[in-house]
Amino acid sequence: MIHKKRYIATLAIGITSLLLIAPLSMHGSPKDGALDPSIPPRKASASTWKQLADISHRSEPQVRFGALLSPANKSQRPVEVIVGLKSPGSRRGVWKGRILISPTERDAVESELAHMPGVSVLERDELPAVQITLDSPATFERLRRQPWVDYVEPAYASAELSSIGCTAPPPISNSTLDSSGDILPWNFPYHRIPEAWRRIASGPHGGPGQNVTIGVVDTGILQGNTQLTMPQFAAGQSSGRQVINIATPTIFNPYTTCDHGNRVSALIGAPRDGINMEGIAWKSNLINVASHTTVVVGHDEALSVVDGIRMAHTLGAQIITMAFGNHVVLGNLYLVGDTIRYEYYRTDLRPVLFVGAAGTTVCPFGATAYPGYLDEVIQVAGASEQHTPVYGESCYGESVDIAAVVGLGGIETAGAGPDQYLGLGSSSGATATIAGILALIWSEHPTWSRDKVRDRLYASAQGYRDPEMGWGVPDAFRAVGGLASLSINGPKFLDELSQPYMLSANTGFAEGPFSYLWSTGETTPTIHGIGPAKKLTPVTRTLRVTDTRDGTTLASTFTLRPEPTGRPCAREESDARICDH
Known part of the structure; x- marks a missing residue:
């Protein structure tokens, strides 16, 4: 793979070119955005010319594709922006899987x-958005007044954030x-x-x-990491899979020299090769897409992130990991959000689950990271070993779905060589997990x-939604159908002596198959009995259940305790007992 850089670059450019020239799909009527009340209006962009000019710190705008025409007013430094387009009078140009402006x-x-x-036009996006340069504040204000403008956002930002997330913590040594x-x-x-592995292996x-493809849209992998390149990626017990x-x-x-994406990919799918x-998923396929150079992705890398998401989905990713983001103080990335929604609702490609980080140390106003807080993204926060928040390591909020x-400390991940280990923690490590x-x-x-x-993931956690950590910490063994809990359903009380029960x-939602053994000798999931004939005699039954597929065995005991009360049964009380009449 090291000697195929030209081929890889050509492949990437080719894929992007196909995306750009492909016919736009799922068009709605031009009036759909105005008439459909389920489509929310776009929040007005708060950008001002001064903010755009301050962000555009370079003396000349960066040309990503094609040639840049000279700006009309050379007395001003040109500012590069992305303009979302819509039908005049409509709320948006794109919503979820629908493009709401006709090709004509x-x-x-x-x-x-x-x-x-x-105005100088640089590039046309697959979605209704165009990358352009503006020469002056007057041009900017004239543009914003056009009825066909959905949004205006910067196309690049300051490079001050370029190293965040690229320094690995040492992994915990135990x-x-x-x-x-x-x-x-x-x-x-x-x-x-490990218990989930055992159950999967027995099936x-x-x-x-196995047969699941995960796209990691991140900073790329380290040059010398054989664990994430063929053929070692498919060595040992991880045979029969592919990495791109x-x-x-x-x-x-x-x-890359930024090891963030390398650590995320290794935690997800490094091989089981000794x-x-x-x-975690050491038989899965991986698509590692280098799309940005820092964890805090601003407007400078939004266009590349959009390309990375599309490339991963086009190549077959069913899960796309986005352990990056920005915060409300940096502004929304409208094109990134529109792309995620559009890809999520596409019907011509495999259905995809997006997984995004809640963010780490910069949590202004209690906010979590964008684009993780989008409804179409499973947003992940970090947790302690006791399943509590780890403030300073992760952001938290109502948009968090799981932890x-x-x-x-750092979770062990593969470094640049066979004997090198790096650490990955915070919300990035949580997202990869x-x-x-x-x-x-x-x-x-x-x-x-x-x-x-997705719902099984949530159901395997704590059973209720926390305002900071969503559904909590999932149990992978429970999530794959393992026998993670056992209880006995029975009456809370008996109204009469010698009453049938x-x-x-x-x-739970364990999938078995099961064998049952009650203390009475019965081997069925349900048994019947008769309550005691005397008030102070308890009824106790023990059940052992074995998952015959993976060998897991659990036991539970149920007791009806006689409890003379001198009054009728209080049905709101939870203790099972024989009532005293």
């Missing part, structure tokens, strides 16, 4: 834009070796990932993550819809 109307709008004085000889990252047992669908390492045309090179550490254990668990669920249930996979096994 879009052509007319773009022609009008291109002929505006002071690691254990798995039976394969690989290091078992310390947070895996907190999610019962009909192969190993953990590519870059967007802007980034050009999938190999050499380094093992990833993963990251603690206060959840992406891997999703792959385990989907590999165990290959026919499930993405909604069912029924007890039944409650295995």
